[in-house]
Amino acid sequence: MSGMPGQALTDWSAAQLARTEAALSDWVGVGAPSDLGQAMRYAVQGGGKRLRPLLVLAAREAVAGEGHSGVDAARDEAALRAALDEAALRAACAVELIHAYSLVHDDMPCMDNDVLRRGKPTVHVQFGEAGALLAGDALQALAFELLTPERSDIPVAVQAQLCRLLARAAGAAGMAGGQAIDLASVGEQLDEAQLRHMHQLKTGVLLRASVMMGAACGTPGAAALAGLACYGNALGLAFQVVDDILDVTQDSATLGKTAGKDAFHSKPTYVSLLGIEAARQCAQNLHGEALAGLAASGLRNTERLAALADMVLLRSN
Amino acid sequence: MSGMPGQALTDWSAAQLARTEAALSDWVGVGAPSDLGQAMRYAVQGGGKRLRPLLVLAAREAVAGEGHSGVDAARDEAALRAALDEAALRAACAVELIHAYSLVHDDMPCMDNDVLRRGKPTVHVQFGEAGALLAGDALQALAFELLTPERSDIPVAVQAQLCRLLARAAGAAGMAGGQAIDLASVGEQLDEAQLRHMHQLKTGVLLRASVMMGAACGTPGAAALAGLACYGNALGLAFQVVDDILDVTQDSATLGKTAGKDAFHSKPTYVSLLGIEAARQCAQNLHGEALAGLAASGLRNTERLAALADMVLLRSN
Numbered sequence: 001m002s003g004m005p006g007q008a009l010t011d012w013s014a015a016q017l018a019r020t021e022a023a024l025s026d027w028v029g030v031g032a033p034s035d036l037g038q039a040m041r042y043a044v045q046g047g048g049k050r051l052r053p054l055l056v057l058a059a060r061e062a063v064a065g066e067g068h069s070g071v072d073a074a075r076d077e078a079a080l081r082a083a084l085d086e087a088a089l090r091a092a093c094a095v096e097l098i099h100a101y102s103l104v105h106d107d108m109p110c111m112d113n114d115v116l117r118r119g120k121p122t123v124h125v126q127f128g129e130a131g132a133l134l135a136g137d138a139l140q141a142l143a144f145e146l147l148t149p150e151r152s153d154i155p156v157a158v159q160a161q162l163c164r165l166l167a168r169a170a171g172a173a174g175m176a177g178g179q180a181i182d183l184a185s186v187g188e189q190l191d192e193a194q195l196r197h198m199h200q201l202k203t204g205v206l207l208r209a210s211v212m213m214g215a216a217c218g219t220p221g222a223a224a225l226a227g228l229a230c231y232g233n234a235l236g237l238a239f240q241v242v243d244d245i246l247d248v249t250q251d252s253a254t255l256g257k258t259a260g261k262d263a264f265h266s267k268p269t270y271v272s273l274l275g276i277e278a279a280r281q282c283a284q285n286l287h288g289e290a291l292a293g294l295a296a297s298g299l300r301n302t303e304r305l306a307a308l309a310d311m312v313l314l315r316s317n
Numbered sequence: 318m319s320g321m322p323g324q325a326l327t328d329w330s331a332a333q334l335a336r337t338e339a340a341l342s343d344w345v346g347v348g349a350p351s352d353l354g355q356a357m358r359y360a361v362q363g364g365g366k367r368l369r370p371l372l373v374l375a376a377r378e379a380v381a382g383e384g385h386s387g388v389d390a391a392r393d394e395a396a397l398r399a400a401l402d403e404a405a406l407r408a409a410c411a412v413e414l415i416h417a418y419s420l421v422h423d424d425m426p427c428m429d430n431d432v433l434r435r436g437k438p439t440v441h442v443q444f445g446e447a448g449a450l451l452a453g454d455a456l457q458a459l460a461f462e463l464l465t466p467e468r469s470d471i472p473v474a475v476q477a478q479l480c481r482l483l484a485r486a487a488g489a490a491g492m493a494g495g496q497a498i499d500l501a502s503v504g505e506q507l508d509e510a511q512l513r514h515m516h517q518l519k520t521g522v523l524l525r526a527s528v529m530m531g532a533a534c535g536t537p538g539a540a541a542l543a544g545l546a547c548y549g550n551a552l553g554l555a556f557q558v559v560d561d562i563l564d565v566t567q568d569s570a571t572l573g574k575t576a577g578k579d580a581f582h583s584k585p586t587y588v589s590l591l592g593i594e595a596a597r598q599c600a601q602n603l604h605g606e607a608l609a610g611l612a613a614s615g616l617r618n619t620e621r622l623a624a625l626a627d628m629v630l631l632r633s634n
Binding site for chain 1: 346348349350352353354357418419422425427428445446447448450451453454455457458459460461462464465466467473474476477478480481483484485487488489490491493494496497498500501
């Protein structure tokens with residue numbers, strides 16, 4: 001565990017979550033035809049841990065202390081700081097939209113055919129399959145809209161870098177690729193390396209991208225970037241290991257989604273592969289790797305990131 | 318009709334299409350798990366008119382003659398020209414990927430449930446529904462990957478502007494929004510203004526974006542931009558009017574897709590609303606508006622754009 005008091009994270013998280021929810025509420029479904037806008041808001045509202053936005057904002061905080069002259073030496077430091085804070089908030093929302101769209105599509109009958117998500121009917125149950133398909137598609141596009149506002153002081157280099165990081169994390173070499181491997185491996189016998197690769201793509205890459213997008217709203221040096229990447233990698237994998245553990249140890253009410261479905265679908269998991277105790281040890285080791293990455297980064301303000309690593313390890317849903 | 322000889326367009330188009338096909342072949346499905354990569358390539362290959370890429374490249378040609386010092390005065394003109402030519406090729410492919418993904422999702426059973434596209438089985442018939450869903454999702458992400466290459470001389474302002482234009486054209490206030498209106502209006506009585514609004518979003522906005530993305534690979538003045546926007550608007554709408562005419566006048570073999578399906582699904586069309594003759598006149602008027610936009614732009618090299626407007630009006634599929 002990191003040394004940070006739990007209450008400080010709670011206060012910080014509450015403030016950041018309030019900003020994120022307000023921004024999502026301002027930005028999602030606006031200008032959309034009514035049914036589509038409703039489905040998009042439904043998909044994004046009411047939920048989840050918002051881990052990805054918190055990672056973006058915590059990483060932004062970690063790099064903000066380093067100053068911003070590397071972004072644009074000609075600009076006033078205070079104005080640049082405000083623009084980069086806005087960029088981080090937009091990035092936080094954008095990565096959450098990618099996550100939200102992936103859940104909408106993943107729940108559809110042709111994929112996991114799930115009817116319950118965070119205790120609510122899934123989007124296709126509520127808005128029909130075609131409505132869910134389009135809402136997911138529009139949420140993905142909206143993520144890139146948020147990163148490239150029409151009139152903004154956000155440096156164009158930061159806008160382009162955020163799009164670059166998010167597109168790669170969402171695409172065929174990232175989340176969508178992981179989903180495809182998952183689809184192809186139902187009922188297959190995977191070894192640990194294959195399982196790790198699948199999860200790295202399916203969930204790990206987007207979690208790491210959250211960290212790197214926060215870092216892109218500043219000018220960390222090479223060592224800081226490498227340390228943050230190490231943190232993001234380890235945290236991304238730890239998240240999935242813990243997810244697999246929770247799937248067998250928690251009931252549906254606590255999870256807010258159908259428990260035990262991995263076993264039901266004969267999906268390979270860390271628990272089915274390693275057993276529950278070794279899976280717990282694996283998560284613990286990854287938590288240590290994440291903290292080691294923070295230490296190696298040389299950045300000073302990494303308390304929030306450390307506390308988020310704790311949260312990932314200790315979460316119950 | 319514009320005064321440009323047909324053969325000159327044919328030669329230019331053939332050269333641009335060869336570049337586009339080669340680029341798509343280099344960039345689509347690379348780094349994807351094998352099933353996903355195959356489905357992505359299948360969705361993009363073998364077809365279509367590639368109207369959107371041609372619009373991007375023709376618009377780039379129209380603005381290229383104006384010089385590039387407005388993009389970056391500090392850079393060598395020849396190097397900048399090469400970088401902007403590359404940006405236009407990437408934009409041409411990116412907009413085609415958005416178009417391709419929309420067809421993949423639109424053909425799915427929960428949408429139009431179409432089994433034939435360009436004379437081939439649709440993606441979900443070939444790769445399953447889940448495969449088609451993921452291929453579409455990954456194609457959308459890839460579009461933004463192409464616009465933000467890892468190492469590139471393309472000015473970051475151009476990269477950000479291309480993402481900005483494409484994301485808005487693809488999203489809830491553009492193509493996805495138009496699909497949602499289309500979905501909600503099956504069997505409904507729309508008037509001409511409502512029909513125009515639906516088509517403007519569903520197909521018009523992406524066609525206009527193609528023109529504006531080509532223009533963004535240069536530094537046209539305000540009058541030139543306004544003229545190109547006028548051209549793009551009119552062309553986008555003309556395309557759909559002609560599509561509706563073809564749906565009732567051509568057979569499936571010529572179209573390469575199921576003919577008469579609008580009437581079968583009781584979808585409102587320009588032909589059902591205006592009658593065939595008035596629809597033809599409407600397309601002719603829009604063609605005139607498109608050419609008027611080019612004239613108003615004050616740009617010199619607009620012959621390709623004019624010829625593409627002719628092609629849209631005169632096409633048989």
